[in-house]
Amino acid sequence: xxxxxxxxxxxxxxxxxxxxxxxxxxxxxxxxxxxxxxxxxxxxxxxxxxxxxxxxxxxxxxxxxxxxxxxxxxxxxxxx
Numbered sequence: 001x002x003x004x005x006x007x008x009x010x011x012x013x014x015x016x017x018x019x020x021x022x023x024x025x026x027x028x029x030x031x032x033x034x035x036x037x038x039x040x041x042x043x044x045x046x047x048x049x050x051x052x053x054x055x056x057x058x059x060x061x062x063x064x065x066x067x068x069x070x071x072x073x074x075x076x077x078x079x080x
Contacts, residue, residue: 001078003027006066007058022070023048023058026078031055034070043073 007023020036031048063071 001026001075004074004078006061006063006074007055008061008065009057010059022061022066024074024077025055032077034073036067036070043070045073045077 004024004026007025009021020038022034024032024034031053033046033048035044035046036042037044066074
C-alpha cells in the first residue's frame with residue numbers, strides 16, 4: 001500500500017465518542033473516513049467531501065496503533 005497514510009483526531013480535540021474513527025489517504029487522492037460500528041462489528045467507509053473538512057485537525061497514526069481489522073479493510077480498499 002504504497003503512499004498510504006492513516007490519520008486520527010487528536011485526543012484533546014474535544015470530540016467525544018469518536019475513538020473508533022480513522023481517516024486514510026493515498027498519495028494526493030481523496031480522504032476516506034473509517035467508522036467502526038460496535039453493534040455489527042464492521043468498518044464503514046465513506047469518502048470525505050465536506051468543504052469544511054480540515055486535514056490540519058488530524059494526526060498521523062502509527063500503523064501499529066491501527067486495529068488489525070482496519071488494516072485488513074484498508075488493504076482491500078486500496079488493492080493495487
